[in-house]
Amino acid sequence: MLELIGAGFSLGWPVLAFLVCLIIYFQASISDPVQKKNATFKAIIGIFCGLLAFMAIANYTKNFNDDPGVLPVSLVLITAVTFVMSLYFANIGALMKIGGFMFFVAAALSGYGNWLPQVEGGFPPPVVKLDFQSMSSQQLGDEGEKIIFGGLGQSKVQGAIGKGQCPLCHGFQKGFLSERAPNLFDIPARAKTRLEEPNYHMNDPASRPSVQKESFEGSGTATNAQEYIAESHACPNCYVVPGFGVKGSNDTESPMPIIHKAPISLAMGELAAVDTWMYIREGLEAPAYDEIIASYEKFIPEGDRITATDDEEDAGAAAGGVLATGEEPVNEIFMKGGCVACHIIPGIEGATGKVGPVLMEGTNAPNRIKDAGYKGNATSTKEYITESILNPSAYVVTDYPDNQMPKDFGKKLSAGAVNKVVNYLSQLKEGQDPPPVE
Numbered sequence: 001m002l003e004l005i006g007a008g009f010s011l012g013w014p015v016l017a018f019l020v021c022l023i024i025y026f027q028a029s030i031s032d033p034v035q036k037k038n039a040t041f042k043a044i045i046g047i048f049c050g051l052l053a054f055m056a057i058a059n060y061t062k063n064f065n066d067d068p069g070v071l072p073v074s075l076v077l078i079t080a081v082t083f084v085m086s087l088y089f090a091n092i093g094a095l096m097k098i099g100g101f102m103f104f105v106a107a108a109l110s111g112y113g114n115w116l117p118q119v120e121g122g123f124p125p126p127v128v129k130l131d132f133q134s135m136s137s138q139q140l141g142d143e144g145e146k147i148i149f150g151g152l153g154q155s156k157v158q159g160a161i162g163k164g165q166c167p168l169c170h171g172f173q174k175g176f177l178s179e180r181a182p183n184l185f186d187i188p189a190r191a192k193t194r195l196e197e198p199n200y201h202m203n204d205p206a207s208r209p210s211v212q213k214e215s216f217e218g219s220g221t222a223t224n225a226q227e228y229i230a231e232s233h234a235c236p237n238c239y240v241v242p243g244f245g246v247k248g249s250n251d252t253e254s255p256m257p258i259i260h261k262a263p264i265s266l267a268m269g270e271l272a273a274v275d276t277w278m279y280i281r282e283g284l285e286a287p288a289y290d291e292i293i294a295s296y297e298k299f300i301p302e303g304d305r306i307t308a309t310d311d312e313e314d315a316g317a318a319a320g321g322v323l324a325t326g327e328e329p330v331n332e333i334f335m336k337g338g339c340v341a342c343h344i345i346p347g348i349e350g351a352t353g354k355v356g357p358v359l360m361e362g363t364n365a366p367n368r369i370k371d372a373g374y375k376g377n378a379t380s381t382k383e384y385i386t387e388s389i390l391n392p393s394a395y396v397v398t399d400y401p402d403n404q405m406p407k408d409f410g411k412k413l414s415a416g417a418v419n420k421v422v423n424y425l426s427q428l429k430e431g432q433d434p435p436p437v438e
Contacts, residue, residue, distance in 0.1 A: 322413070
């Protein structure tokens with residue numbers, strides 16, 4: 001408040017100084033003591049109202065871009081000015097009351113609008129066509145960082161998550177203890193040691209204790225580090241790193257989704273870009289593009305490979321564009337947003353993820369709003385779900401770590417897409433069948 005007063009005074013001091021001088025001049029010409037006293041009082045009121053008006057202008061000017069959420073303060077100050085003026089200046093009292101009421105209504109509507117969770121809409125960005133095969137290793141690695149973390153240089157930003165969604169479970173920094181999946185620091189070197197571990201059974205896939213022996217019949221196993229990385233992406237269940245299996249599976253089943261299939265759906269070129277980044281970030285020379293592609297062709301059947309044309313169509317999403325416009329049915333929105341990889345969502349095929357909590361929000365939301373640990377602003381089920389999507393750290397469900405869920409769905413999902421997700425999840429209640437997918 002003191003900062004706002006100072007800003008208002010610094011903005012309007014010439015006008016305020018002029019008013020003081022004008023008041024002194026007119027007071028000198030008034031001989032009646034009562035009139036002089038009334039004139040002095042009204043002058044003080046006028047200067048006070050003038051200061052409030054300049055504070056309103058200063059707040060609007062300062063926070064128009066910096067913090068638009070506090071812009072209604074300007075309307076509140078103007079409302080105060082008009083009502084004060086209506087009380088002490090009878091000749092313009094009626095006009096001030098009408099203006100004050102209008103500003104009051106505007107302040108109330110603006111405040112309510114700014115209080116609601118904000119969702120960015122608009123059209124998706126133009127698709128940028130990428131030719132992965134013709135890129136240099138550095139260019140390919142840069143695209144890989146964008147796919148993993150959502151942007152160039154974002155690998156050092158906590159919570160940054162791209163289309164690949166890898167940071168939801170994996171750590172990438174040395175010494176970071178990943179709770180849900182192995183740390184991928186120096187993975188090109190450590191991949192060689194994985195091939196030598198007892199449960200890998202490099203020469204005899206049938207002897208593997210995992211629930212899936214091969215990526216597909218006859219594909220075999222990896223024979224070098226790059227093939228191990230490719231197999232881990234294409235067939236997470238073929239080999240599970242000890243300690244990172246699905247709870248209760250005795251490390252025979254992996255919680256990781258297949259990343260060339262929905263909801264992540266990385267194309268062959270994107271897979272090559274991701275792997276190239278993992279080599280380059282360690283200061284290593286990455287295998288040639290064709291060599292990386294060959295490693296994936298060993299473990300991905302031809303019919304499951306996303307082609308170069310699909311690479312181009314998905315490039316906008318890989319670079320952090322809009323994932324869903326809201327025109328899709330809700331199950332597709334869940335798939336495009338990657339929700340099915342982390343959550344169990346009743347009624348949505350493939351939503352069997354175990355990274356995040358079960359989304360039975362028609363039952364969960366009312367209970368969590370009443371939780372003593374809830375610090376959010378929601379007062380209803382739909383408001384809670386919207387808040388959880390746009391600001392997931394407002395309330396973190398017990399036993400699940402913070403900063404696991406992406407915080408940019410307000411940019412990657414249109415308002416229509418968020419609305420469809422909220423409507424569906426709000427109808428999911430324990431003991432009731434899920435609603436039909438519209």
